[in-house]
Amino acid sequence: MIHLTKIVAAILVLLAIALGGYAWVLSRQPAKAPPVATAPAAAASSTARVPTFAVVVAAKPVAAGQAIPADAVRVAQLPINPAGAFTETAAVVGRVPVFDIGEGTPLLEGQLASGLAMRVEEGERAVAVKADEVMGVGNKVQPGDFVDVFVMLKSDGKDIDRTQARLLLSRKRVLAFGTASLDGLPSRNPEGRSNPQQQQQQQRAEAARTAVLAVPVAEINRLTLGESAGRLLLALRNPLDTALPDPALLAELPPALQPPAPRRGEPARAPLEGLDSAQAGLTAVDLATGGGAAARRLVADARASAAAAAPRPATAAAAAPRAGMEVEMIRGDRSETIRY
Template identity: 65%
Template sequence: MINLTKILAAILVLLAIALGGYAWMLSRQAPAPIAATTAPSTASTKTQQAQVYPVVVAAKPLPAGQAIPADALRVERLTINPAGAFQDLTVAAGRVPVLDLAEGTPVMENQLVSGLALRIAEGERAVAVKADEVMGVGNKLQPGDFVDVFITLKSDGKDVDRSQARLLLSRKRVLAFGNASVDGLPSKSADKSGAQQAQRAEPARTAVLAVPVDEVNRLTIGDASGKLLLALRNPTDLSEPDPKLFADLPTALQPVLAKAGEPRRAPLEGLDRAQAGLTAADLVTGGNGPALRPQAAQARVASGAPRAAGPARTGLQVEVIRGEKSETVNY
């Protein structure tokens, strides 16, 4: 009995020693799985930190309102990829920033001019005129169409002595009509939203036309003096009136005459002609209204100037005195 007890005690001691050794072995091997588990996470973090994106940035300060030259941009690899940033230099070159951009600043879409202004050709201006169903061809006009602008003038006893209707401007491009414009035409797909349908259904109140800058005066005075009518035309019809058949309208401001010995100056064009302006009377009469005699030839000095003797005149004579000058009108 005593031997059996000793044997059991010895077995228990050996078992305890074995368990202790096993526990010691496990304690030595435990860090290895942890290190193996954390190693991929650390490598993934380093990979994320090392990831970069090509982004177009300003190579030098870019002033607002001036086209960006290609040599003013460069591509840098950044750890961030801003929304609206460019990856290609050729896409951003030539665009116009709306605010000053410092050197090294990423160039983004919302920092550049966009919209209708980019659809206007050089030398043109976008001009809005009042529109209604009749003037807008029954609201059938669409952005991108070409129209002729007619004007109707009713006699008012002042600038307009006779009622008339005529072509004012020919083949002008419609940039916008109502809420639709060439920079964002409503989608023609079947899944177009209800908001877009509502915009197209709303009656248009304005039409925006692309007009050469030297013809803007015609349109603005015509809109103020008479009633405009837009006539829709086929875009493939390129016919226009022959300018050689009609004399140019005189300008409201007369250019400075060339000095003696200087070559004769060319007729006003573009912005210079727009600056010179146009009068409503010349628009109505085509510049062939009643000629005004030079005031110096009409006026005679009233005070202290002897009147020249002449043959007796019959009929009614009226002397008109304006300040220190007077003139006699025979009826």
């Protein structure tokens, strides 16, 4: 019994010595630094970071009605991405703003000119004329087609002495016909894909009432006079057919307003063209007769015949014979008889 007690005491002593040595070893090691709380800092930095978007902005003020030059726009990183914004400068260079845009302002689709006006070439104007099924080739005319415009003028005893039909304008581009237009967006099916055939059927469901043509500004007077004095007819032509009538075969129609004559020593004035020709205008008589002196004389004779055939009141002054001579004076599209 005494021997067992000594053995247990010896084991406890050895265990105490071992624990003391382990404690001494631990005391000799350097103390470790406390762990750094990096996770909260990283979370805070990610929260402070704001996403940016590439947006085209004005690098300098841009005036309305003028094409945007390449040096007037740049791409900036903005914290907002407005609806209708652009990401590349090539998409806005050459386009025309509808109002002034200040420096640093994002360029949006709604700020730039669009629609049918952008389909009109320089020197042309979009002109609408009345249309129906017969005039529009049975409603087969579509935007983008090329047509010849014929006119039928009926004799009225005033400006038109004989009923005539002739080619008025040749190879004019159709910008719109009825509800169909070159700037119209294609209709979409439920899957979101374009369906041109369905679009054409929807556009032709309504009867066309107008046709919009791209006409050179100098020829608009012909079109407006032809529509007011007669009936227009569109003739559909193949777009590959580029034949045009020879303008040298017929004399140019004189303008309704004559420019002032050049002063002595000044060179002769060049024929009016473009906007100047449109400003000078055109008379219905010249459109119907070709503007020649002989043609004007035929119109004057037709007027005189119509006036002679018209019934006159049986008054004493009218019934009394008139002595003397008569001279007829023609001034433009007016005829006047002077008696003396």
